[in-house]
Amino acid sequence: MAKQFTRREQVRQETIEEILSIAREEMQENGVAALSLGVIAKRLGMRTPSLYTYFDSKNAIYDELFRRGFVEFGQWMDERPHQDGTLQQNLQSAMSTYMRFAQENQDLYQLMFQRPVPGFVPSEESMAVSLARLDSVRGQFTRLLEREEITLKIPYEEARDLIIAFQHGLTELHLANSPELPVGQGRFGKLIPQAVQIILDAWKK
Amino acid sequence: MAKQFTRREQVRQETIEEILSIAREEMQENGVAALSLGVIAKRLGMRTPSLYTYFDSKNAIYDELFRRGFVEFGQWMDERPHQDGTLQQNLQSAMSTYMRFAQENQDLYQLMFQRPVPGFVPSEESMAVSLARLDSVRGQFTRLLEREEITLKIPYEEARDLIIAFQHGLTELHLANSPELPVGQGRFGKLIPQAVQIILDAWKK
C-alpha cells in the first residue's frame, strides 16, 4: 500500500528539504563544521527551537546529509560513462567521476570522507548505507581488474586498493590546492590521465 | 646578543610547554576540534581565563602546534633513512616516513593537513614555515627523479606530484581504516612496497 501524503505532510516534507538545502549552502560557504542552527532558522524565518520539530538535533541534519551523500555518490559511480569501454577509459572515468563528485559536492564530500565535525557519528542506518555504497564501488574496481587485460604480481584486492588510494590522494590534493578549479585543471586535478598511464604501464600485458 | 632568561621567564616557558603538551594529549584522545580550554586549565590546576596569560586565544595554541608540526615533519623527512640508497629504497623510505609521521602524530597531522577546526587559520608566520617545509620535501622528490635512473614521458614536477598523491592517499586511507596499526600493517598501511613497485615498473629504464 503506497503511503498517501496529506497536504500537511507534504508541507512538512518541503520544509525538511529546505532545511537540508540551506544547510548545504551554509556548509559550502563556511565549511561543514561551521554550520549553525541559528543561521538556518533565520533564513527560514523561524526561531531556532522550532527546527527541532523537523530534526532531533544538529547531528541528525548531518546524518541525513551523510546518508544522502552516499546514495548520490553511488548513483554517480553507477552511471559514470565508458563502463563498457577499455580498461583505460574505465579507470579514467572512475577516477574523474570520483573527483568530480568531490569537487561539485565539497560539503557532502567533507562530511562523508573527512569527519570534520567533533561530535558527529553517523547513525547505524546511515553507516550501513555508506558501507554498502563503498562496497559496490570497490566491486566495480575489482571486476574491472578481473577482466584480465592485465598481469598482476599482487592480489586483485591489493591492486584495487592501490587504485583507490591513488584516486583518493589526487582528489584530496586537488581540493586542498585548487578547490575552485574543475577536474582536469589545477596542479593535481589534471593528473588523472597520467595516473592511469602509470597503472597501465606497470600492469598491462 | 643571546637573550638571557630570568627564572621568571623560564617558569613561564615551562608552563607554555605544558599547555601544549596537554593540548596534544587531549587532541589525540578526542580529536583536534574537540580541544577545550577548560580541560587544559583543569589539568594545569588553574582557571580557564588564566590560560590567556600564555596564549592570546585557543587558535594561538593551534597555531603554535601547527607551526611546530611542520618543523618536526621537516626533521623527519630530512633525517629519513636510505637517502643515499637506490631509487626504490628512497621512495619506500620517503613514503614510509610520511606515513609514520602521520600515524605517530595524528593530532599534528590532522591540524597540518586536514583543517579540522572551523575558525582556525594559520598565522602568516606559521604558514611561511609550513610552505617552506613542504617545498623542501618537494625538492627531495624532484632531486630523486632527476638522478635519471628512470625514463619519464611527463615532466618531473608531474611525476613528483603523482608520487605525493599516491603517498598522501595511502596515508589518509590507512589512518581512516586502521589508525591504531603501525605502518606496514593494515589494508592500506602494508601497500607502500607495492605502490613503489608500480611506479618503478612504469618508469624504470
Next chain:
DNA sequence: GTCTATAACGCGATAGAC
C-alpha cells in the same frame, strides 16, 4: 496533533577589573 514562540539551562571562548 502539529507548528511555533518564549524562556531558560549549560557550556564554551573570551574580555576586563582586581
Next chain:
DNA sequence: GTCTATCGCGTTATAGAC
C-alpha cells in the same frame, strides 16, 4: 594568577495558535 561578566551556541521545557 583570580573572579565576574558577556556572548554565542545547541538544547530542553512549556505554553499558546492553528
